[in-house]
Amino acid sequence: MSLKHAILVLLETEPSSGYDLVKHFKRSLGYFWNAKHQQVYQQLKKLTEAQWVTFQAHSQSDKPDKKIYEITQRGKEELSKWIKQPVKTNRINDSLLVKLYGGHLAPRKNLMQELENHTEIHQSTLENLERIEQLYLSLNEEKKAHYLLPYMTLRRGIIGERAWLEWAEEVKNTLQRQSPDIKKAD
Amino acid sequence: MSLKHAILVLLETEPSSGYDLVKHFKRSLGYFWNAKHQQVYQQLKKLTEAQWVTFQAHSQSDKPDKKIYEITQRGKEELSKWIKQPVKTNRINDSLLVKLYGGHLAPRKNLMQELENHTEIHQSTLENLERIEQLYLSLNEEKKAHYLLPYMTLRRGIIGERAWLEWAEEVKNTLQRQSPDIKKAD
DNA sequence: TATTTTTATGCAACTTTTTGCATATTAGAG
DNA sequence: CTCTAATATGCAAAAAGTTGCATAAAAATA
Numbered sequence: 001m002s003l004k005h006a007i008l009v010l011l012e013t014e015p016s017s018g019y020d021l022v023k024h025f026k027r028s029l030g031y032f033w034n035a036k037h038q039q040v041y042q043q044l045k046k047l048t049e050a051q052w053v054t055f056q057a058h059s060q061s062d063k064p065d066k067k068i069y070e071i072t073q074r075g076k077e078e079l080s081k082w083i084k085q086p087v088k089t090n091r092i093n094d095s096l097l098v099k100l101y102g103g104h105l106a107p108r109k110n111l112m113q114e115l116e117n118h119t120e121i122h123q124s125t126l127e128n129l130e131r132i133e134q135l136y137l138s139l140n141e142e143k144k145a146h147y148l149l150p151y152m153t154l155r156r157g158i159i160g161e162r163a164w165l166e167w168a169e170e171v172k173n174t175l176q177r178q179s180p181d182i183k184k185a186d
Numbered sequence: 187m188s189l190k191h192a193i194l195v196l197l198e199t200e201p202s203s204g205y206d207l208v209k210h211f212k213r214s215l216g217y218f219w220n221a222k223h224q225q226v227y228q229q230l231k232k233l234t235e236a237q238w239v240t241f242q243a244h245s246q247s248d249k250p251d252k253k254i255y256e257i258t259q260r261g262k263e264e265l266s267k268w269i270k271q272p273v274k275t276n277r278i279n280d281s282l283l284v285k286l287y288g289g290h291l292a293p294r295k296n297l298m299q300e301l302e303n304h305t306e307i308h309q310s311t312l313e314n315l316e317r318i319e320q321l322y323l324s325l326n327e328e329k330k331a332h333y334l335l336p337y338m339t340l341r342r343g344i345i346g347e348r349a350w351l352e353w354a355e356e357v358k359n360t361l362q363r364q365s366p367d368i369k370k371a372d
Numbered sequence: 373t374a375t376t377t378t379t380a381t382g383c384a385a386c387t388t389t390t391t392g393c394a395t396a397t398t399a400g401a402g
Numbered sequence: 403c404t405c406t407a408a409t410a411t412g413c414a415a416a417a418a419g420t421t422g423c424a425t426a427a428a429a430a431t432a
Binding site: 017037065 | 379380381382383389
Binding site: 099105118 | 192
């Protein structure tokens with residue numbers, strides 16, 4: 001849907017190779033948009049066919065050859081059209097919550113372990129985001145203004161992760177207090 | 187992936203028609219698992235073929251006929267196997283954040299309006315969840331214990347929505363203070 | 373020196389999700 | 403009396419996303 005547009009947003013900032021884009025999806029953008037490398041390459045192919053982007057092959061002697069993609073005029077028009085239109089609220093599909101909802105079918109220990117594992121992941125994501133925030137906050141006023149909007153998305157990450165961890169603590173405490181098994185709903 | 191399992195979790199609690207399941211996905215489960223009606227019917231077909239569920243046709247005189255699905259022994263085994271395995275962290279694909287990230291391409295007013303619209307949606311979702319929480323809290327101790335795990339997923343919704351709204355306020359305040367246009371990153 | 377990681381791209385097959393269409397009845401609102 | 407909403411299910415096609423495989427060279431680690 002808007003993986004196309006996410007790619008265009010990145011290319012509008014800076015011409016990049018597919019590999020660069022994948023790295024971006026793993027880092028900055030990755031908190032709110034996920035894409036695997038195959039998907040990025042597939043979409044770049046389609047975007048090229050639609051003439052929203054073009055590329056130039058760069059042969060490198062020390063590393064494998066790469067294709068540097070850049071956004072075209074047509075791509076810019078499409079992006080600017082997209083960005084002015086209302087976006088849909090995003091769909092949430094969270095398996096962990098499905099598992100918890102049906103948690104009476106799993107050993108209590110298993111649930112606790114699962115929560116612990118996810119807590120570690122969220123904890124380290126949060127630390128990462130906070131590290132990036134510190135970098136942002138140390139910039140001069142001009143640069144801070146420059147990166148304000150990406151910073152706002154970073155804030156979403158930080159606030160979201162803190163909320164997640166707060167919730168997980170609540171659940172772990174509740175489950176620990178509630179030792180007897182809970183029967184399933186009928 | 188686990189739409190199949192989400193359906194099984196619901197059917198394990200109570201035999202239901204496809205239509206009932208869709209309603210469930212719009213209400214209780216809907217906060218953390220979304221599925222359109224076509225998808226539910228498609229998956230029910232596949233689940234039937236895999237013999238994880240069976241159904242009985244019920245002809246109704248006043249309303250259209252319906253098929254009541256229930257989980258089979260095989261389905262229960264599969265579900266219990268799935269629920270003991272670790273789940274992946276869920277992927278987040280949030281177009282609103284992509285739009286904000288590339289927000290220098292949109293009129294500032296447009297961004298503010300978009301944030302307002304989403305705020306209204308999240309606000310009413312939160313109110314809804316809080317209403318359900320009140321119902322839960324008014325139950326007797328036995329029933330509260332009974333519905334503890336689904337309640338934990340409700341808490342995720344409440345904490346998550348509050349965090350979203352908190353973030354949106356922060357962004358709206360920041361954007362209002364920051365009146366001059368922000369140039370794109372390079 | 374051997375192994376692993378990083379850089380760099382892609383095809384093919386499959387599964388999942390979305391979009392658009394289609395049908396049919398009853399209840400309620402205007 | 404007409405239109406809309408709710409009940410109830412589904413097909414077909416397209417788009418999006420996942421999984422598995424494949425190649426190839428340099429750089430870093432053991």
